[in-house]
Amino acid sequence: MTGTVIAFSGCTPIRPEPMRSLMNREARFAQILAQCDSILLEEAGWGARHLWELNGEVADLPRNFPLVVAFQIGLFELLLHHGIEPDAVIGMSCGEVSAAYAAGVISLRDALRIAIHGGRAMEPVAARCRMALVWTSAEACRAMTDRISIAAIMAPDLTVISGLEEDMPSLHHQLAERRIHVHALPLPWGAHTTLLPQQHPQFEAALGSIDTRPARCSAFSTSAGEWTQFDFDAARWWRMFRSPVLFTAGIGAFVERGFTTFVDAGPSPTLESLLPRFGASVVSMADVLAVVS
Incomplete structure (x- = not known):
C-alpha cells in the first residue's frame, strides 16, 4: 500500500x-x-x-x-x-x-x-517538571527509578522521560555513570507524567x-x-x-x-x-x- x-x-x-x-x-x-x-x-x-x-x-x-x-x-x-x-x-x-x-x-x-x-x-x-531524551529502553528507565514517568517511547532504545525538576540532576548522573546518553529537552515544563x-x-x-x-x-x-x-x-x-x-x-x-x-x-x-x-x-x-x- x-x-x-x-x-x-x-x-x-x-x-x-x-x-x-x-x-x-x-x-x-x-x-x-x-x-x-x-x-x-x-x-x-x-x-x-x-x-x-x-x-x-x-x-x-x-x-x-x-x-x-x-x-x-x-x-x-x-x-x-x-x-x-x-x-x-x-x-x-x-x-x-x-x-x-x-x-x-x-x-x-x-x-x-x-x-x-x-x-x-x-x-x-x-511547570514543576522537566523532560529528557534518553538513549535506552523504557524498561531500563523504569528499572532505574520510580520517580520518573515514561513520557514517550520513540524507538526501542530511545525514550523520553518526565519528572520533577529537582529529581532530574540525580537521574542524569545515574545515566552518565552507566554511560547512557541523555539530552534535556528545551522546554520549561514536563507533560505525559x-x-x-x-x-x-x-x-x-x-x-x-x-x-x-x-x-x-x-x-x-x-x-x-x-x-x-x-x-x-x-x-x-x-x-x-x-x-x-x-x-x-x-x-x-x-x-x-x-x-x-x-x-x-x-x-x-x-x-x-x-x-x-x-x-x-x-x-x-x-x-x-x-x-x-
Whole structure:
C-alpha cells in the first residue's frame, strides 16, 4: 500500500520567524493563522498576532500548546490548498490534537480549545517538571527509578522521560555513570507524567462537550496505541495529556500497512532522525512547497 501520511510532532519551543516568513509567502497559511488568532482572542483572551512580531521563542505551556497546534493546522491546510490530502494521519502529544483536526473529526475551534484548556490545566504540575531524551529502553528507565514517568517511547532504545525538576540532576548522573546518553529537552515544563491527576474536573468542565464527526481518513492514536476515530470526550483528552506517547507502536502500525513515507507538518525536524529507524522516510514541508509552489 502507498499513500500520503501526514505526521504531527509534539510541542517544541516555537519561533515566530518561520511563522512570519510562511505567512508572507503563502496567503492560505496566513488566512488560517488569522482564523486561529481570532479564536485565541475569544477563547484564551490573548492573540497570537503580536507574538509573530517577537524575536524570542514562545515556550510556556499555556501559549506554546495552542500555538503549535495552530501552526500545525496552518501547515495542514496549506497542504490541502496545494492538493495534498492525507490517506492517514498520526500525531504525538499536542500533535494528536492536530491529527484529530486533520482527520476531520473535530473543528478548528475545538482543536484550539483542547490546546488552550489543556495547557492551562496542566501548567501547575507541568511547570514543576522537566523532560529528557534518553538513549535506552523504557524498561531500563523504569528499572532505574520510580520517580520518573515514561513520557514517550520513540524507538526501542530511545525514550523520553518526565519528572520533577529537582529529581532530574540525580537521574542524569545515574545515566552518565552507566554511560547512557541523555539530552534535556528545551522546554520549561514536563507533560505525559503520572504526576498529573488521573482526572481533572475543571478541565472537563471548561472544555465541555466536543462535537465529533466521522474520520475522513485512517488515523492512529499514539496515546491509545491503536487505530482510532478520535471520538474523544474531555476525559479522554485529559488521559492523553498524562499518557506516554507510543510513537514506536504508531509508526510500526503504519509500516505494517505499507505506509513508509510521512509528510512532517510541524515546526521542528523531529521526525527526520527517527523515521529511518523504522524503514520509513520523511518529507519536510520545505520539500513539499519547493515542488508545488
